[in-house]
Amino acid sequence: MLSSMLVSGLITGTFYALMALGLTMIFGVLRIVNFAHGEFYMIGGFAYVLLYHSLGVPIVAALPAAVVAGAALGWVVERLLIRPVYAEMGARQQGRDEYAIIVTFALSILLIAAMTKIVGPWSLQGPRLIDGPPLLIAGIRVSPHQLAALGIALFFLLGTLYLLNYSLWGRQIRAVAQNRSAAAVMGVDVGKVSTIVFATAGGLAALAGALLSNMISPSPDVGAFPAIKSYVIIVLGGLGSPLGALIGGLLLGVIENLGAIYISFSYRDTYGLVLLVVILLVRPNGLFGEMRREV
Amino acid sequence: MLSRLSRLKRLAFTSAMALAIFANAPNGAHSQETFDIGVSTILTPPGSVIQGIQVRQALELIADWQNEQGGVLGKKIKLVVADDQGTTEGGRTVAERLITRDKVSVITGQASSNVVLASLEVAKKYGVPVVNVNGWASGIRTAGVPQVFSPGPYTTRVITATVDTLIALGSKKVFGAFDNTDAGFSLEKEMSKQLKERAPQIQYKSVILDRAAKDYLPVVLQIQAEKPDVVVSELIAPAGYILMNQLYDQGVAPTKDTMFFEMGGMTDNPDFWKNIRGAGKGALAFGHYHPKFDLPAIGVEFRKRFVERYKVEPGRLSFQAADALFVILDAAKRANSTESAALTEALAKTDYLGTRGQITFDKTPGPTFNQWVEVPYAIFQFTAVDQKLDDTTLLKQSNGPLDLKGIVAP
Amino acid sequence: MSAILQLENVTAGYSADIDILRGLNLKVERGSVTGLIGLNGAGKSTVMKSVFGFLRPRIGHVFYNGREITASSPHDLAAKGLWLIPQDGGLFDHMSVETNLRLPIETRRAAAGISRAEIDRRVGDVMQQFPILREKRRQLATRLSGGQRKLLEFAIAHVQRPTLCLIDEPSIGLAPKVAEEVFAHISTLAKTGTSILLVDHNIRKVIEVASYVYVLTLGTVSAEGESSAFRTDLHGQVKEWLGINY
Numbered sequence: 021m022l023s024s025m026l027v028s029g030l031i032t033g034t035f036y037a038l039m040a041l042g043l044t045m046i047f048g049v050l051r052i053v054n055f056a057h058g059e060f061y062m063i064g065g066f067a068y069v070l071l072y073h074s075l076g077v078p079i080v081a082a083l084p085a086a087v088v089a090g091a092a093l094g095w096v097v098e099r100l101l102i103r104p105v106y107a108e109m110g111a112r113q114q115g116r117d118e119y120a121i122i123v124t125f126a127l128s129i130l131l132i133a134a135m136t137k138i139v140g141p142w143s144l145q146g147p148r149l150i151d152g153p154p155l156l157i158a159g160i161r162v163s164p165h166q167l168a169a170l171g172i173a174l175f176f177l178l179g180t181l182y183l184l185n186y187s188l189w190g191r192q193i194r195a196v197a198q199n200r201s202a203a204a205v206m207g208v209d210v211g212k213v214s215t216i217v218f219a220t221a222g223g224l225a226a227l228a229g230a231l232l233s234n235m236i237s238p239s240p241d242v243g244a245f246p247a248i249k250s251y252v253i254i255v256l257g258g259l260g261s262p263l264g265a266l267i268g269g270l271l272l273g274v275i276e277n278l279g280a281i282y283i284s285f286s287y288r289d290t291y292g293l294v295l296l297v298v299i300l301l302v303r304p305n306g307l308f309g310e311m312r313r314e315v
Numbered sequence: 316m317l318s319r320l321s322r323l324k325r326l327a328f329t330s331a332m333a334l335a336i337f338a339n340a341p342n343g344a345h346s347q348e349t350f351d352i353g354v355s356t357i358l359t360p361p362g363s364v365i366q367g368i369q370v371r372q373a374l375e376l377i378a379d380w381q382n383e384q385g386g387v388l389g390k391k392i393k394l395v396v397a398d399d400q401g402t403t404e405g406g407r408t409v410a411e412r413l414i415t416r417d418k419v420s421v422i423t424g425q426a427s428s429n430v431v432l433a434s435l436e437v438a439k440k441y442g443v444p445v446v447n448v449n450g451w452a453s454g455i456r457t458a459g460v461p462q463v464f465s466p467g468p469y470t471t472r473v474i475t476a477t478v479d480t481l482i483a484l485g486s487k488k489v490f491g492a493f494d495n496t497d498a499g500f501s502l503e504k505e506m507s508k509q510l511k512e513r514a515p516q517i518q519y520k521s522v523i524l525d526r527a528a529k530d531y532l533p534v535v536l537q538i539q540a541e542k543p544d545v546v547v548s549e550l551i552a553p554a555g556y557i558l559m560n561q562l563y564d565q566g567v568a569p570t571k572d573t574m575f576f577e578m579g580g581m582t583d584n585p586d587f588w589k590n591i592r593g594a595g596k597g598a599l600a601f602g603h604y605h606p607k608f609d610l611p612a613i614g615v616e617f618r619k620r621f622v623e624r625y626k627v628e629p630g631r632l633s634f635q636a637a638d639a640l641f642v643i644l645d646a647a648k649r650a651n652s653t654e655s656a657a658l659t660e661a662l663a664k665t666d667y668l669g670t671r672g673q674i675t676f677d678k679t680p681g682p683t684f685n686q687w688v689e690v691p692y693a694i695f696q697f698t699a700v701d702q703k704l705d706d707t708t709l710l711k712q713s714n715g716p717l718d719l720k721g722i723v724a725p
Numbered sequence: 726m727s728a729i730l731q732l733e734n735v736t737a738g739y740s741a742d743i744d745i746l747r748g749l750n751l752k753v754e755r756g757s758v759t760g761l762i763g764l765n766g767a768g769k770s771t772v773m774k775s776v777f778g779f780l781r782p783r784i785g786h787v788f789y790n791g792r793e794i795t796a797s798s799p800h801d802l803a804a805k806g807l808w809l810i811p812q813d814g815g816l817f818d819h820m821s822v823e824t825n826l827r828l829p830i831e832t833r834r835a836a837a838g839i840s841r842a843e844i845d846r847r848v849g850d851v852m853q854q855f856p857i858l859r860e861k862r863r864q865l866a867t868r869l870s871g872g873q874r875k876l877l878e879f880a881i882a883h884v885q886r887p888t889l890c891l892i893d894e895p896s897i898g899l900a901p902k903v904a905e906e907v908f909a910h911i912s913t914l915a916k917t918g919t920s921i922l923l924v925d926h927n928i929r930k931v932i933e934v935a936s937y938v939y940v941l942t943l944g945t946v947s948a949e950g951e952s953s954a955f956r957t958d959l960h961g962q963v964k965e966w967l968g969i970n971y
Contacts, residue, residue: 123325130333141364141365
């Protein structure tokens, strides 16, 4: 049972981390919490499922298309709604945080409502990437589809982390996250970096939504759950820390499962919060938090 | 200054768009020419919107249908629809607003127990009758509010039916899964009680699950370790879909050793087979409607009109909603009034042939107060993936006895 | 037009109703070091921000190399060969010294058409020039002392080979000995052909390094002249121009 729960927790945690990575990147670069992050997940899930079921697009095309849909949404949202958060960097930024909270919150409601109007409130299960008999791993049955989804998630998760650390693209993102005005002085186009980060975050969340659509059928409100997990994870791992998102995600997945079998399943969603409180008592900036929050 | 202005504009735009999509045609002032009926149901999450839609479709169909025939007492029926989101706060504020602002004289449409429970006090305070559609929890009846009527499913009946089935199956060990809602807690309590009293030979364990959770694997493994011969689930969609799929994927149920019994009434959701594949084959289900029911003429007509209008079979929630509204219209005719007090009085004396049978309300205080005690139900089994309700094996007809002869091992 | 930078009638401020700069006119001649002095609050740093795209002037124009650059964004200006050494916070604390040194030039590489080999060469040169940075190149910038940080910012500027460099209060908060070193680097930078606009509270040093000096008072130029004119009677003139007992 213990090994089953560890394995299953790590699998779940990988998908949590995929969501949280984008959220923490957005926070790092823009110092805002994107309250519509779950809806990127939802859009990705629906794009994948609807392209496949309604338009007959093959899976190999539907999955990348879902990622592109999420990234495109992220791009548009950043350009249309997030710009004012940092436009005129020299000018005073009164009401900036309030604006960001309200506008992303309203966006979240808008996207849920729009999707409910367009596709209805129904859930639609996504197709499996590959079919086949399940494999027995540590006492739990894992389908080939789950393994494939996990592989893709890990690839994108580690790939993004690698690029953040070892590519110019990633260094520019980290530069903006560490010191926005210095980055501008150093010739980094901070507006472009912000847009890219939003698009990347949108794409990663959409990927999570598409990969999980077979296990968790997309419905317009499906994004609330992964979003809440992501908020816990990014505080746990340290706001703005990509590595923290990875470790925090895996940790949350495992802790939830252990709590569910050794304490009680009914409180499953609270174990993460308890863990969060404990970690914040010991490390107020989260596991890998290094930046002070701007006042 | 420039950036502030543009921020405000963007904010206003986003919020306005969200509101515009959400808002349902605002209702005008109260008019003497119409019979204004408040509809409180789930149009947006966190409640089950699937249920709200089925309720709303039925109510709108009947309102239009009756208005074609001249309405009631010479007045057109006007539905004032409001979104309670399936939440307790939503239920209370919507009921309050429908009564005080929209001046409705009766409310219906509630699709979840917590919403009905929240409206009890409001109904009592203003003396406005509430004919709920889908409030299962016992507390709704035991509160004894004279204005609140329940022509839908209720805990004791659902559990009686479930325990009947478990006994007939010769079950030895049962595992029950319930969600953390008023209905879930009420059902779990009744289940333990009835099994203890009526079937002490059955070993019983249960778990309360968070319906917002998306992964039930730890519980599935726990059930696997218990090796029950029946798993009973009350979880409604979408949580119920996830649990069913995980039970199936892990090879727990339905299998030849372990039956799966769905008592939450989600198997006639239009999206059931879009989310359930192999997990549905062999599953036993409890429902408040089945296409093979012997329906009275009005039920046959309702079903026909529903399929014509919405191109889909009505589910049990649509039938429940239809009966709730028909009962209100009948009471208005008998009372020759659309005023709250007169309606309440007439509702109590209901003896009306609805879409699925003869509806009366019990006067005995307790878990059946103001309840249609004989609300019909069916027990049936799916024997194939993508099977239409029509083709499932009916194990109990609306007015017939339970007969498990046709059952097959999964 | 031989001026590399020209501000024409620039009015700017941070909030709608308060102007910090009021009809400012200023020129930096090609190849020169131009000094800008003034009291705290006179608007010295605001001049830098208005030129470098952090603050959009409400009125007026900024020309660089004869072309208007009013309200261009910082990264566009960097691509055009302008550089700014800000008063503070010009580094990425959680990156290594070497990454700090390389990131800006790598960012500009494509736009400026610089080869990777050229970058390596320039970084190598700068490491020679600043031995302390070579020693600490793998350390995080956050572990540098205040003086070392300022040196790193100068090293970064050197790597860019900018046409025009704006230097905002380089000696603030530094020990006198370190400040000397910093001013020496300004001269070195100037000798490579970079035009410089220098703001510093150390009036004596500014006058020493610069060839032409502007005195800023309440957002306008209250006096200007060849720095030699200031050298002869520094105290008296500055006292008069700034209106204080210096």
